[in-house]
Amino acid sequence: MQPDKRTEIVKKLIGETELSTKAFAEKAGLPYTTLRSMLQRGIGNASVDNVMKVCKALNITTDELQEMAENNTVDLPELTNKDEQDIQKELQKMIDGLSNDGYAAFDGKEMGDMNEEDREMLIQSLEYSMRIAKKMAKQKFTPYKYRK
Structure with a gap:
């Protein structure tokens, strides 16, 4: 599995929230620049704490994110x-x-x-x-x- 698959899933799920990236970053408790960097460089390059904050804001666990990436459920x-x-x-x-x-x-x-x-x-x-x-x-x- 490619690490950017998780990033693709997170981007799709954020889009489904209908929040702007800035508004989602605020909901997740992250600076906008940190979230933007995570989405550009890939979730695999982010800290575990930041990934957990994003997942919590999306109402999923990190295990669910991993499972979605492995099962290709984004499509x-x-x-x-x-x-x-x-x-x-x-x-x-x-x-x-x-x-x-x-x-x-x-x-x-x-x-x-x-x-x-x-x-x-x-x-x-x-x-x-x-x-x-x-x-x-x-x-x-x-x-x-x-x-x-």
Whole structure:
């Protein structure tokens, strides 16, 4: 795997946030020049702390970034409006299940016991995982003649 594949993925994910590079750098807690340098020179040349800050701002882990680069998930198909609606419905079912029955927990805490930031991070992680899974399924099960 080439180190610049991770950089390509990070650039794509930042673009999906619809924030400017300066606004994203602020969200990540990095100076704009540092983020710009990371994107120009490659994530592989950046400090681990800075990569972790970028990943946290993208709501992914460094392991997920590595996995995306290894699995080439940056080139997955786009989701349709119906796909988005299905993800939101399933996500709501998951959240309701975590909130209502008390049988599921994350990091030893039930949803009601988590602070707002942890709850939001859990929800975003679940949603991101569902999106990647849906895209991977679309890529795997869409016949070649219908792929764009």
